[in-house]
Amino acid sequence: MLGLIPPGLILILGALLIPLVPARARSWVFLIFPALAVGVLANLQPGEHLGWAFATYELQLLRVDALSLVFGWVFALATLVAGIYALHLRDTGQQVAALLYAGSPLGATFAGDLFTLIFFWEIMAFASAYLIWARGTKEAYGSAMRYLFVHLFGGSLLLGGALWHIAETGSIAFDAFEGGIASWLILGGFAVNAAVVPLHAWISDAYPRATVTGTIFMSALTTKLAVYTLARGFAGWDILIWAGCLMAVYGVIYAILCNDIRRVLSYHIVSQLGFMVAAIGIGSTLAIQGAVALAITNILYKGLLFMAAGAVIYSTGESRMSQLGGLYRQLPAVFWIYVVAGLAIASAPFLAGFISKPITVYAAEYAGLPGVVLLLHLVSVGTFLSVGLKVPYFTWFGGEPKKPIQAAAIPTNMYVAMWLAVGLTVLLGVWPDPLYTMLPGGVPDYDPYTVASLTKGFQLLLFTALVFFAITGYLKPKQKIQLDTDWVYRSSARLVWRTTVVPVERFFKWWEDFSWDTTRKIARRGFDPVAWTRSILGRTGPEVGIPGETASTTLRVSMTVMMVFLLATIAAVMLIIVI
């Protein structure tokens, strides 16, 4: 039955097949797999599931309900759009990694048990790390390694928690968690992927250094899968409300400061994830609907922002606003595309953000959390300030670039993908019903278009813009980077190296030198009288192989002495261990 193929496996199968396709057709064939996945998704009905007996457990490869279906749709569509954006790419490694990467969150979304979830979770970490490696630069290499370590750490928490949970409850099902150490470990694993402060630094470290096309996949998938898993497992956990608020504020402050366009967007992902995490923490039906709607629309316009930023980088070979400026004459279309996405993320009326973000704030209001509401309104201001105003102003206007820039032509396929996303952003903005009907728990009890909500929206944006234009000089990006929590593992790396690796290495080197030296001395003085006599007489010569020397004896004795030293070493180590 075609309907019951896990859509994630289609993409993963695609990753295996795509290297066999002729190079010229490869990027076109790439699109077939997400398109197939969309076709499969269209046939899935809520309530269907596909089990698979594995050892003594019954794995749930496919569990279809409203929550998994809506995320499945957006992951498949995002992969399709990102595939179009990457159509000009001639890099098999990236194409394979991208398909493998896109398939894993899709698989994880429909996973009904913890083992299947973890299986796809780990594939996701490795496949996405490749998209950073593929940049091929030294800093990207380091960044990818850090990314991988952080995600493996998160994956280990998840695995440990899952095993604990299974031992405790005997069930491998992935449903809402009750509490206890196992649940907290799993929450930690999800929190790494959801970029919960202070575990968020991988996002601003890795995304700006990944390839132009790779980042589009990354911005759409990893973090939003975490939103899905949190919504499924931890809805209504109070701690998430405060974690979300912290993320929202933290991300936006950094976004106001950063210089690299894609780093601004990365920090802003943290901020937007804050809205979703807080809404999941509130946990009411409306709040979950808000979190899901925001995640879905966010994939759309955040992807669009990264696509526009990628187009700038592709065209100019520069990613820092301090070096850019005055690009409007050369890249006007990209500017307008960016502005649509920037307004959408600031939830301007008639764009996708307007029909999703206010639901989360409204849910907080409804839950009786006025402090959270005020904070989220404040963060909305920062959103528009950093992503909607600062980036476009200092990239496309704001004086001349430091070095003259000759923008290269942008491939048509990139424009097609961007306009497609613009179309979807506007469409969902004016006609939210298709999204609203897919949300878990039915159509949300929220009307986005009232005179009051439009007034709020316009007032907030217009007055933020007024202040921005008054203080542009103050907000000019500096050619600096900002320390973040990754400082802890980046700066301590050298210290750890010096304290753990270097002394051990030195000790063994000293021991090796010493034993060799001693062996040589003993062998030479004891069993090679010729050489000894020579050294006494002050004549030099080769130490081994001279006529008359008993080479085999020398070797045997030196081996014996070496063995003694080796045994002594082992004995010493054992002694230390015993003590």
Added chain:
Amino acid sequence: MRLNFWQLLFGFALLGSVVLGLMQDKEWVYLWDFPLFFALTGLLGCLFLSWVAKGLVSPLLDRPEDFYDPSEKDPDWSGESPAVAPPASTPRGRTPAGREG
């Protein structure tokens, strides 16, 4: 001061949003039911966040671009952008992995 078309449009929009807010006759329950609450949030919030970021956080956490790694100072985009010429002889700071024509 002469205003251009966009500035005038912006000014009218500002005014329009304020008038629209004042026209609505809604009971006050929360702070954000005040008709000009969102205008003030935009105005003061923007100033406040700019000050926190630029005035408080920036002096504390700003570091030179090569703080962690000297090669960060001038990132190499040659593999990604046709606008940048590939490094001439020895590929500077490149790992041998993962690239084909």
